[in-house]
Amino acid sequence: MDNSEAYFYHPLENIEDIDDFYEAVKRNHLTKSISDERPYTYWTIELYDQKNGIRGGGGLGVLAADTRRIAEKMEVPFTLITPFYPSETHQVVKDGLVEDIHVPIDYHKFGFRYIDKVSIKCCGNLCYLDVIEKRFKKSRILAITEPNFGELYSGMSGSDHRLYQEVALGFGGYAALKLVGLKPAIIQLNEVATFFAALARLDELSSNGMDFYEAVVYTRKHTLYTNHTLVQAAEAEFSLDQFERYVFPNLKSLAVKKWISDKFVSGRIKLSSISIEIAELKSGVSKLHARVANYHDLAGNKVKFKAITNGIDMDTWTLPETLEYYRNLGIIDDINAPTVNYGELLDHITSSKIRELKRIGRNKLNETLKHYPDQNGRVLKFSNSDFIFDFKRRFVDYKRPELPFIDPVRLRNILESRNAHYILTGRVHSGDYNMTEKLRSILSLIAKDDYLNSHVHYISDYDERLAFALSVGSNATINLPIVGLEACGTSWMKDVSNLNVLISTHDGGVADGSINAYLNVSGHDEGEELNVLYQRMEEALAIWENDFDLEYSIKMQLNTFLPVISGARMMNDYLNYLFPK
Numbered sequence: 001m002d003n004s005e006a007y008f009y010h011p012l013e014n015i016e017d018i019d020d021f022y023e024a025v026k027r028n029h030l031t032k033s034i035s036d037e038r039p040y041t042y043w044t045i046e047l048y049d050q051k052n053g054i055r056g057g058g059g060l061g062v063l064a065a066d067t068r069r070i071a072e073k074m075e076v077p078f079t080l081i082t083p084f085y086p087s088e089t090h091q092v093v094k095d096g097l098v099e100d101i102h103v104p105i106d107y108h109k110f111g112f113r114y115i116d117k118v119s120i121k122c123c124g125n126l127c128y129l130d131v132i133e134k135r136f137k138k139s140r141i142l143a144i145t146e147p148n149f150g151e152l153y154s155g156m157s158g159s160d161h162r163l164y165q166e167v168a169l170g171f172g173g174y175a176a177l178k179l180v181g182l183k184p185a186i187i188q189l190n191e192v193a194t195f196f197a198a199l200a201r202l203d204e205l206s207s208n209g210m211d212f213y214e215a216v217v218y219t220r221k222h223t224l225y226t227n228h229t230l231v232q233a234a235e236a237e238f239s240l241d242q243f244e245r246y247v248f249p250n251l252k253s254l255a256v257k258k259w260i261s262d263k264f265v266s267g268r269i270k271l272s273s274i275s276i277e278i279a280e281l282k283s284g285v286s287k288l289h290a291r292v293a294n295y296h297d298l299a300g301n302k303v304k305f306k307a308i309t310n311g312i313d314m315d316t317w318t319l320p321e322t323l324e325y326y327r328n329l330g331i332i333d334d335i336n337a338p339t340v341n342y343g344e345l346l347d348h349i350t351s352s353k354i355r356e357l358k359r360i361g362r363n364k365l366n367e368t369l370k371h372y373p374d375q376n377g378r379v380l381k382f383s384n385s386d387f388i389f390d391f392k393r394r395f396v397d398y399k400r401p402e403l404p405f406i407d408p409v410r411l412r413n414i415l416e417s418r419n420a421h422y423i424l425t426g427r428v429h430s431g432d433y434n435m436t437e438k439l440r441s442i443l444s445l446i447a448k449d450d451y452l453n454s455h456v457h458y459i460s461d462y463d464e465r466l467a468f469a470l471s472v473g474s475n476a477t478i479n480l481p482i483v484g485l486e487a488c489g490t491s492w493m494k495d496v497s498n499l500n501v502l503i504s505t506h507d508g509g510v511a512d513g514s515i516n517a518y519l520n521v522s523g524h525d526e527g528e529e530l531n532v533l534y535q536r537m538e539e540a541l542a543i544w545e546n547d548f549d550l551e552y553s554i555k556m557q558l559n560t561f562l563p564v565i566s567g568a569r570m571m572n573d574y575l576n577y578l579f580p581k
């Protein structure tokens with residue numbers, strides 16, 4: 001039973017306090033106060049929050065879900081605006097090939113309540129969107145949806161359907177915010193697919209009596225564009241014709257329409273170029289990424305990004321017993337931020353406790369694996385003494401899932417030396433033929449060798465549950481992005497938090513730390529890197545054989561990375577940047 005009368009929703013009145021604004025301008029002091037009615041708003045085309053019925057594609061969505069959970073814990077008024085996709089993709093392996101299957105999803109089953117409809121204009125029609133919401137204590141998920149909304153990332157980037165989804169999120173989401181009586185203290189654009197939220201605000205201000213240039217200033221001061229990509233050139237473009245059909249009909253202000261039209265270059269536009277224009281605040285997701293992201297504004301100047309390294313919600317991603325151990329040792333506080341003297345307190349970590357926690361994690365892994373058979377349909381079960389390497393991440397080229405298989409004989413020798421297992425999991429993007437082929441060739445290589453076939457396991461349909469189970473239950477994790485191409489990465493953070501030995505290239509958020517804090521893979525070329533990778537795998541095996549080495553490595557990793565991976569640290573960084581005292 002829907003009990004709408006329990007809530008009071010404001011009518012569709014003007015969302016902005018234009019008088020307040022002019023008052024602030026007079027005092028030369030644009031404040032950004034945050035309150036329950038004026039929350040931090042976070043816009044994302046992707047949310048990875050299976051508990052709430054929304055499955056994402058990868059790190060971008062996991063980060064969004066974690067950010068909301070952390071805000072909730074830190075009692076930050078926070079509204080996350082996202083689409084609810086009525087269908088999602090799962091992957092199954094059939095005859096050595098990965099196949100997509102599509103599953104319908106009903107939001108009612110996940111505690112969302114229907115609020116009302118809002119409409120946007122596209123191609124001469126009114127399109128109606130259902131506004132649904134799920135409230136928590138301090139935060140909420142506000143979603144827009146309709147039966148033909150499609151799946152996350154369906155269609156090609158740059159296609160009409162993607163533009164429709166993005167416009168629906170921006171203009172529809174902005175109307176949804178008004179519907180529930182909220183005003184944004186800040187608009188955080190989690191990547192450029194959410195650009196239209198800021199545009200909707202600019203249009204609202206400019207068509208409601210604010211001078212256009214002042215509306216631009218106001219919007220810019222209250223918009224943060226968070227970039228997760230390295231190269232602007234790789235981004236999709238839209239044409240003027242597409243904007244005429246999907247974007248312009250939703251604009252009330254002629255000045256805003258003119259402003260956007262002027263930003264087209266040869267009839268085409270990249271959302272990043274206009275996101276840069278509409279957001280004064282810009283951030284990258286690790287120190288290295290903020291430094292190397294190669295973006296230029298329309299005047300040709302290189303864009304400066306503030307480095308705010310991603311973190312994880314440790315409550316979600318850490319074995320509860322391990323978290324409790326950290327708390328008891330006093331190395332993290334009640335919001336999971338490292339304490340002032342966590343570095344000294346780490347000294348109390350013992351190898352016997354690490355092994356005990358890993359045994360608990362191993363049981364958890366075995367439980368989960370009952371639902372995830374490997375490529376041969378086997379249900380895997382590992383004993384406490386089995387050594388497990390894992391490689392769990394999206395199958396995209398730069399993450400190089402094939403690298404450890406380049407010398408199968410060497411890989412086999414390493415595994416055989418300790419009778420170790422290698423678990424490989426990750427989803428291939430639909431339509432990525434290159435990676436589909438790489439996965440197929442890895443699977444056929446494994447199938448040809450009896451030892452590898454019984455010790456290397458590919459698990460399809462990688463998701464949050466599997467990510468958690470592997471983090472808590474394996475011994476060493478392998479992370480091999482080509483240096484310079486990973487913006488941050490959060491999978492490795494889950495491993496550090498769960499006492500796994502990290503084998504990684506020095507990239508993304510890993511490069512926030514020192515090269516000596518983990519088992520670093522580097523080299524002048526891929527051949528050299530491969531050789532180092534195999535050495536590091538041997539070292540990881542040796543570390544787990546020796547209590548002193550195990551303690552030392554884990555302490556070292558935690559000492560360097562606990563502040564990096566802490567979601568509370570990330571949220572505080574955002575708050576300090578957005579709402580400076």
Ligand SMILES: *Cc1c(COP(=O)(O)O)cnc(C)c1O
Nearest residue numbers: 058059062463464467489490491
């Ligand atoms: C944590 C997680 C990710 C994050 O991947 P990165 O590429 O390391 O940022 C992706 N997918 C799932 C299912 C996850 O749980």
